[in-house]
Amino acid sequence: MPDTPDQHQEPVAGGGLLHRRALLVAGALSAGGLATGLKAATGARSPATMLKPGAPLSGVGERAPSAGTIQRIVPSLPFPGTGSSRTPLQLLEGTITPNGLHFERHHNGIPDVAPATHELLIHGLVRQPLLFRYEDLLRYPRESRILFLECSGNSGTIGADTPVQGSAGQLNGLLSCAEWTGVRLSTLLDEAGIAPQARWVQAEGADSAGMTRSVPLSICLDDAMIALFQNGEPLRPEQGFPMRLLLPGIEGNASVKWLRRLKVMAAPAFSRDETSKYSDILADGRAELFSLRMGVKSVILAPSFGLDLKCAGFREISGLTWSGRGRIRKVEVSADGGASWAEAALTGPVLPKALTRFRMAWRWDGGPVTLMSRATDETGAVQPPRSEWLAKYGPGQTYHANAIQSWHVDARGRVSHVYA
Amino acid sequence: MSMRGVGSAMSMREHLIAGGLVLLAGAASALARDPAAETPRLGRPAAPEIVSRLDLTVASDGTGLPPGSGSVVEGRATYTAHCVACHGAAGSGGVADRLTGGIDTLASAKPVKTVASYWPYAPTLFDYIRRAMPLTAPQSLDDRQVYGLVAYLLSIDGIVSADARLDATNLPKIAMPNRSGFVSLEGERFDGNLERGKTPH
Numbered sequence: 001m002p003d004t005p006d007q008h009q010e011p012v013a014g015g016g017l018l019h020r021r022a023l024l025v026a027g028a029l030s031a032g033g034l035a036t037g038l039k040a041a042t043g044a045r046s047p048a049t050m051l052k053p054g055a056p057l058s059g060v061g062e063r064a065p066s067a068g069t070i071q072r073i074v075p076s077l078p079f080p081g082t083g084s085s086r087t088p089l090q091l092l093e094g095t096i097t098p099n100g101l102h103f104e105r106h107h108n109g110i111p112d113v114a115p116a117t118h119e120l121l122i123h124g125l126v127r128q129p130l131l132f133r134y135e136d137l138l139r140y141p142r143e144s145r146i147l148f149l150e151c152s153g154n155s156g157t158i159g160a161d162t163p164v165q166g167s168a169g170q171l172n173g174l175l176s177c178a179e180w181t182g183v184r185l186s187t188l189l190d191e192a193g194i195a196p197q198a199r200w201v202q203a204e205g206a207d208s209a210g211m212t213r214s215v216p217l218s219i220c221l222d223d224a225m226i227a228l229f230q231n232g233e234p235l236r237p238e239q240g241f242p243m244r245l246l247l248p249g250i251e252g253n254a255s256v257k258w259l260r261r262l263k264v265m266a267a268p269a270f271s272r273d274e275t276s277k278y279s280d281i282l283a284d285g286r287a288e289l290f291s292l293r294m295g296v297k298s299v300i301l302a303p304s305f306g307l308d309l310k311c312a313g314f315r316e317i318s319g320l321t322w323s324g325r326g327r328i329r330k331v332e333v334s335a336d337g338g339a340s341w342a343e344a345a346l347t348g349p350v351l352p353k354a355l356t357r358f359r360m361a362w363r364w365d366g367g368p369v370t371l372m373s374r375a376t377d378e379t380g381a382v383q384p385p386r387s388e389w390l391a392k393y394g395p396g397q398t399y400h401a402n403a404i405q406s407w408h409v410d411a412r413g414r415v416s417h418v419y420a
Numbered sequence: 421m422s423m424r425g426v427g428s429a430m431s432m433r434e435h436l437i438a439g440g441l442v443l444l445a446g447a448a449s450a451l452a453r454d455p456a457a458e459t460p461r462l463g464r465p466a467a468p469e470i471v472s473r474l475d476l477t478v479a480s481d482g483t484g485l486p487p488g489s490g491s492v493v494e495g496r497a498t499y500t501a502h503c504v505a506c507h508g509a510a511g512s513g514g515v516a517d518r519l520t521g522g523i524d525t526l527a528s529a530k531p532v533k534t535v536a537s538y539w540p541y542a543p544t545l546f547d548y549i550r551r552a553m554p555l556t557a558p559q560s561l562d563d564r565q566v567y568g569l570v571a572y573l574l575s576i577d578g579i580v581s582a583d584a585r586l587d588a589t590n591l592p593k594i595a596m597p598n599r600s601g602f603v604s605l606e607g608e609r610f611d612g613n614l615e616r617g618k619t620p621h
Contacts, residue, residue, distance in 0.1 A: 078515045079555060108555055122463070123471045130463030131470070139460050191463050202477060208558045210476060210551035263477055270480035272548035276539050279602065285527025287538075289604045394531055 009314065013342035015335025015369045020345045022361035023316060072101055073169050081109025084151065086173025089320065090301045095355040097176035099231050104238045105151050105174065105252060107209035113258050115242040118206065124264035127193025134242045137183050137228060144181040145248065146354045148322045150174060150294050152251035152278050156398025158386060158405065163417040168304040171417065177355035180246050181229035186221045194264060202263040203245050203256040213254040214268035215247060223248045226259065249324030249353040250292045253278055281394040294324030295402035296383050298331050298358065298375035309413035312366035318359045323377035327351065330376050331358040337370035337420045370420045371407045386419055478547035482592030485543060488563040489587035495572025498565045502554045510576050520576045523597050536577035540602055542594040545570050
């Protein structure tokens with residue numbers, strides 16, 4: 001007797017969550033149905049595209065116009081170069097962010113830096129201060145790594161008194177992932193010769209904010225990179241062309257763009273953007289400094305706000321997960337507001353400090369449900385519930401918001417952001 | 421290169437090269453990072469005058485503060501000319517960040533984070549204004565104007581007196597109200613986020 005869909009759609013938790021093998025079987029069934037429907041609708045042997053030559057070659061490709069508009073989410077701001085645009089996460093698949101959609105955060109616009117005259121100075125507690133030109137760095141040994149960047153202020157609205165109704169990108173889109181290629185920072189620091197009393201490195205950008213952040217020397221000597229390429233092409237201007245610091249797993253602001261100076265120091269500079277900003281106010285009114293590493297986190301993108309469900313039945317829940325400490329060990333999904341959980345499938349390769357896609361088979365029965373995801377990383381750190389995250393911080397805290405996020409699906413399939 | 425070679429007939433140039441290699445090898449092993457990696461070593465030495473011209477940093481202890489001084493009175497005039505349009509009268513009520521007031525609100529239901537209520541150090545205020553303000557023309561103010569602005573802004577909340585004049589000597593000595601209000605996660609504990617060490621489910 002042939003298998004029926006029901007035999008493959010074995011429940012693993014409440015709210016219609018199914019065993020992962022349902023992902024494969026249901027996919028095959030729906031593809032067959034689609035083919036039948038198309039043939040009936042057109043009535044022709046071949047589509048028109050098979051009956052005439054297509055468009056010519058082009059120097060730079062564009063997305064298919066009929067795929068719809070996919071753009072960064074750009075707010076209206078009093079100072080247009082000072083703020084952030086967000087990656088429309090809910091409209092993308094996989095884990096790599098196209099370069100034109102990588103989120104932006106600038107503190108006074110995008111500088112037009114000329115690579116022919118731009119120089120990087122390494123100085124401070126070094127044996128010999130050194131200047132490097134862009135063309136110099138192009139001759140150094142390179143390495144490539146797939147890494148996420150997340151702004152420290154990402155998902156900060158989760159502290160609001162009532163849930164902000166926005167798309168997954170609007171709420172969480174200060175997050176992107178790319179293959180970065182460049183020169184290991186330790187190579188250049190070693191060339192300058194690090195003095196024994198050195199403990200911190202202050203990085204400065206060539207933008208008109210003169211962005212500066214102090215980074216522990218230990219991070220600089222571990223896996224830090226001076227990135228020159230992004231997904232195979234030179235950095236985009238808004239990502240720091242011609243060179244940027246790239247600190248895997250660390251809050252995005254510290255990966256200083258348009259890098260022009262590295263000062264090796266015994267202590268942090270305690271500059272404006274590492275004290276009055278990018279510090280985390282606690283419930284008792286004190287604040288944490290240098291909370292640099294991004295916590296373990298996940299967010300469901302399908303379904304999510306703005307992507308309402310049109311009919312009951314089988315579908316896939318999917319989303320992104322990441323941790324600044326390494327690999328994701330597992331993601332659990334709940335479709336009953338946290339009463340029961342089931343482990344999602346992770347789409348490999350699961351890379352350290354990179355985005356990972358998770359998927360969960362689901363049969364929606366058409367009734368109201370609340371969807372949640374909870375990530376655990378390889379160090380054992382677990383994404384906290386919102387109540388636990390809130391309890392630590394003072395009112396108005398928006399940095400390092402990695403609490404579990406919840407989507408409610410009502411009986412008409414409309415998706416809203418809720419606190420559960 | 422053999423040891424015999426080092427001991428016998430090296431030219432001065434060879435001695436210099438050999439010395440450099442020993443230095444390099446020593447640095448690499450002390451730092452324990454891939455000593456086998458070959459790199460082109462293309463960094464060009466930066467002369468002290470170049471370093472000092474490019475180094476904009478004023479650290480929390482005042483290192484890097486330039487000569488000169490500015491007074492509250494001078495700073496008020498600079499503020500009126502260059503800052504008030506965005507930051508509002510007396511550092512509050514504008515479209516840009518609030519700079520004044522809010523002292524003793526950080527543990528309340530509505531913390532107000534300003535220079536006066538939140539910043540731990542005064543010298544870094546000089547650092548930030550000089551490098552980044554005004555937003556439309558960064559680095560257009562001279563050092564005297566920046567000292568004056570720091571003095572004026574701090575005078576609004578009584579952190580310095582109305583007749584204060586600030587310079588590289590007295591600016592680092594200013595006690596900011598929230599100086600002890602920070603928990604630094606630097607060093608071993610910089611990785612201090614909330615969920616660290618949780619037992620996995």
